[in-house]
Amino acid sequence: MQISIYDAPAVLLIGYFFALIYAKILSPKHPNAYFFFGAGITFVFWLNILLAHWGIMDPWGGLLPSTEVNPWIGVFYVLSIPMWLNWGAERAFQTHGRTPSQGGLRWIIGLKDTTKPFTPTWKESDK
Numbered sequence: 634m635q636i637s638i639y640d641a642p643a644v645l646l647i648g649y650f651f652a653l654i655y656a657k658i659l660s661p662k663h664p665n666a667y668f669f670f671g672a673g674i675t676f677v678f679w680l681n682i683l684l685a686h687w688g689i690m691d692p693w694g695g696l697l698p699s700t701e702v703n704p705w706i707g708v709f710y711v712l713s714i715p716m717w718l719n720w721g722a723e724r725a726f727q728t729h730g731r732t733p734s735q736g737g738l739r740w741i742i743g744l745k746d747t748t749k750p751f752t753p754t755w756k757e758s759d760k
Contacts, residue, residue, distance in 0.1 A: 634707030635685050637692035637699045640678060641710070641717045647674055648721030653729055655722075660732050671718055678714050682707075 651670055659666045685692040685699070686707070692699040702710070730737035734751040 634704045635692060635699050635701050636682060636707055636710055637697045639697050644714055644717040645721035648718040649725045652722035652725035656729055656731055657733055674718060675715050682711050
């Protein structure tokens with residue numbers, strides 16, 4: 634099985650940066666965007682690996698270095714793509730917060746509060 638050696642680091646970075654965009658911009662209006670983006674990225678990477686395995690094309694069109702691996706290692710590598718995406722996203726959520734009103738670790742060590750204010754749920758229920 635032929636796989637690209639940059640798939641896992643690329644998925645990790647894509648997950649990290651999309652989590653930043655999701656947490657600060659998309660989460661209030663599009664709460665399901667995280668799931669659909671994760672499913673789409675996983676599909677694109679799996680499709681690329683399957684097309685390379687079937688000999689239709691080289692991984693990523695031959696632009697990135699690839700290597701031949703044992704099929705069992707390749708299967709576990711392919712199945713780990715969603716986990717790499719989630720791992721990168723969770724690092725972004727820990728560092729920057731999961732919603733605009735959370736600050737994550739950046740809020741703890743920062744000098745300026747950049748989080749958006751929120752109304753507590755007990756105040757919302759009084760209205």
